[in-house]
Each structure stands twice: as structure tokens, then as C-alpha cells.
Amino acid sequence: xxxxxxxxxxxxxxxxxxxxxxxxxxxxxxxxxxxxxxxxxxxxxxxxxxxxxxxxxxxxxxxxxxxxxxxxxxxxxxxxxxxxxxxxxxxxxxxxxxxxxxxxxxxxxxxxxxxxxxxxxxxxxxxxxxxxxxxxxxxxxxxxxxxxxxxxxxxxxxxxxxxxxxxxxxxxxxxxxxxxxxxxxxxxxxxxxxxxxxxxxxxxxxxxxxxxxxxxxxxxxxxxxxxxxxxxxxxxxxxxxxxxxxxxxxxxxxxxxxxxxxxxxxxxxxxxxxxxxxxxxxxxxxxxxxxxxxxxxxxxxxxxxxxxxxxxxxxxxxxxxxxxxxxxxxxxxxxxxxxxxxxxxxxxxxxxxxxxxxxxxxx
Numbered sequence: 134x135x136x137x138x139x140x141x142x143x144x145x146x147x148x149x150x151x152x153x154x155x156x157x158x159x160x161x162x163x164x165x166x167x168x169x170x171x172x173x174x175x176x177x178x179x180x181x182x183x184x185x186x187x188x189x190x191x192x193x194x195x196x197x198x199x200x201x202x203x204x205x206x207x208x209x210x211x212x213x214x215x216x217x218x219x220x221x222x223x224x225x226x227x228x229x230x231x232x233x234x235x236x237x238x239x240x241x242x243x244x245x246x247x248x249x250x251x252x253x254x255x256x257x258x259x260x261x262x263x264x265x266x267x268x269x270x271x272x273x274x275x276x277x278x279x280x281x282x283x284x285x286x287x288x289x290x291x292x293x294x295x296x297x298x299x300x301x302x303x304x305x306x307x308x309x310x311x312x313x314x315x316x317x318x319x320x321x322x323x324x325x326x327x328x329x330x331x332x333x334x335x336x337x338x339x340x341x342x343x344x345x346x347x348x349x350x351x352x353x354x355x356x357x358x359x360x361x362x363x364x365x366x367x368x369x370x371x372x373x374x375x376x377x378x379x380x381x382x383x384x385x386x387x388x389x390x391x392x393x394x395x396x397x398x399x400x401x402x403x404x405x406x407x408x409x410x411x412x413x414x415x416x417x418x419x420x421x422x423x424x425x426x427x428x429x430x431x432x433x434x435x436x437x438x439x440x441x442x443x444x445x446x447x448x449x450x451x452x453x454x455x456x457x458x459x460x461x462x463x464x465x466x467x468x469x470x471x472x473x474x475x476x477x478x479x480x481x482x483x484x485x486x487x488x489x490x491x492x493x494x495x496x
Contacts (some may be wrong), residue, residue: 169258277362278307292380381481393427404492
């Protein structure tokens with residue numbers, strides 16, 4: 134019996150010991166998170182008070198508080214807090230240049246006779262983005278009091294036959310209503326502005342539509358567009374870039390079998406050395422290995438001093454044509470060059486081919 138009582142005593146002691154230690158330093162927060170909601174930078178710093186109760190049996194005090202960010206400042210008193218008494222500390226948040234949502238934490242270090250305890254709290258909220266001035270919101274001035282939010286647009290790849298629309302936000306920065314229309318536009322671009330007319334200090338929308346069916350070009354196409362504002366041409370332009378491709382998705386299996394096949398006699402041309410002030414040329418062959426006629430849609434050179442001449446743009450089955458490549462080194466400097474020529478055709482499996490031309494200019 135003595136041994137059994139001893140075992141029970143030690144078991145009770147082991148169970149109760151951590152509970153007693155925990156009770157000595159028990160801290161109960163009224164809330165551990167404070168949400169400031171939406172705040173404004175111009176209103177300055179905001180503060181909140183965190184309250185807690187010393188629910189333990191020992192007197193405690195706040196030793197220190199560390200914040201997770203320099204934008205958050207803690208303030209506290211080191212006065213002791215008796216058991217069953219309330220304590221508090223303050224967290225202040227500085228919203229300067231802290232736009233958007235925020236979630237900041239702070240660690241509170243409590244001290245007592247039996248040791249230290251740490252607790253964490255947090256503050257959340259959203260700092261409003263500052264309102265932009267007209268010049269910041271519409272930084273592009275086309276002239277004639279017409280301001281735009283943007284004037285450079287990459288429209289990406291578009292299959293011929295589909296329309297591509299771009300909407301631009303505009304602003305009338307003048308004192309009289311304005312009406313907007315296109316100036317000498319290609320027939321494949323249509324312009325519409327709303328509202329019409331655009332009243333002074335009013336926002337509007339400028340809609341530009343590419344009707345790709347009417348475009349004669351292929352591949353990478355660049356357009357610089359002027360506008361008429363109350364009949365006067367704008368001094369600046371809106372820049373558009375579009376990559377116009379052929380849509381092969383509707384071809385039948387038989388059409389794919391009978392499709393043209395483009396074949397180059399070489400995909401790289403080495404012109405070796407070219408003395409500065411001279412020209413040098415080379416010739417490669419293009420052949421149609423397919424059944425239907427091969428149509429050379431476009432040949433692009435990435436630089437003006439590399440030109441390409443193609444004798445025939447349509448090749449029947451089995452036919453060939455010469456592609457003459459000319460490098461004009463008149464104004465070049467000594468250097469090793471590697472430039473690209475892009476060949477666009479109606480071969481559905483190889484509609485874009487890159488041909489590389491290498492040379493070294495020497496004195």
C-alpha cells in the first residue's frame with residue numbers, strides 16, 4: 134500500500150506541476166487582432182490599444198515589444214500588473230507610402246518571477262492609393278487638348294479574318310467640347326469615340342478596331358495613327374503593333390495532305406568577309422515540295438542594310454525560285470554580324486521560317 138500511495142503522489146505532482154507553472158503566468162487578451170479598415174495616407178498615423186488581463190497568480194510586467202516592420206511603433210508602460218488586473222499597450226501604424234493591404238505583427242515579452250512569456254498580436258487594414266492628378270492619370274498629350282492614358286499598344290498575334298479592338302481612355306483637357314476622328318487612316322482601321330462630343334474636363338473612350346480581312350500585309354505590322362480633334366491634326370501619334378497570321382485551323386485533312394511545303398536550300402548563309410564600303414550577295418533556292426501552290430506572303434529583313442529579292446512569289450508544285458540576299462556594308466563598322474530574314478508563306482506546318490545571314494565587315 135505504501136508503494137502504491139507513493140506512485141499516486143508522484144503522478145499527481147507531475148500532472149499538477151505544469152498546470153501550476155502555467156497558471157502563474159496566464160495572460161488573457163480581449164483581442165489579439167485589430168483591423169483599421171480603410172485608411173488614407175494624408176490622415177497620418179493611426180493607433181490602437183490592446184488590452185489584456187493578468188489571469189495568473191504572479192505579478193507581471195511588459196519587458197519589451199518588437200514590431201515586424203518599421204512602420205509600426207509600440208508604446209507601453211513598465212509598471213507591474215497585479216493578478217486579475219488589466220494591462221494595455223499601444224501599436225501605432227504609419228501609412229506613408231504603404232499603399233494597399235497590410236498585415237503587421239508585434240511580439241510582446243512579459244516578465245515575472247518564474248520566467249518570461251511571449252504573446253503575438255497583429256494589425257491589419259488597407260491604405261488607399263492616392264488620387265492621381267489629370268497629368269498622372271493621362272500622361273500622353275497628343276495635342277489639341279486630347280490626353281490619353283496610354284499610346285503604345287502591342288496587340289499580339291491575330292489571325293487574318295478576325296477583328297481586333299483596342300479601347301483607350303481619353304480626357305478633354307480643354308475648355309470647349311471636342312470631336313475626335315481618324316486622320317488618313319488605312320481602310321483596315323476604324324475609329325470611334327464616346328461620348329461625342331467630349332465635354333471639357335470629361336473622360337471618354339476611344340475605340341480602335343483592326344479589320345484584318347482588309348489588311349494586305351502579313352506578319353509584324355506597325356501603325357502610327359494621328360487623329361483629328363475638331364478638324365485639327367494632333368501633333369503626336371498612337372502606336373500599334375500587331376502580328377498578323379494565317380488561320381490554318383479550319384483546313385480539312387485532305388487540304389493538309391495537299392498543302393504546299395516550303396523548302397530552303399539553306400537556313401544559314403555565310404558571306405564571310407565584306408570590306409566596308411562594298412556590297413556582297415548570295416543566292417539560295419526556295420522550292421515547293423507540296424501539291425498546292427506555295428505563296429510567299431512576305432519576306433522581312435530586321436535591318437535596312439540587309440535586303441532580299443525574290444523573283445517569284447507563287448510556286449506551283451515542284452517549282453523553285455531564287456532568293457537573292459544583299460548586304461550593303463557602305464556605312465557599317467568592323468564587326469561580326471548575324472542577322473535574320475523572316476519568310477512567311479502559306480505552308481500550314483511551317484508558315485514562318487527564319488533564315489540567318491552571317492558576315493564579318495573588315496577595313
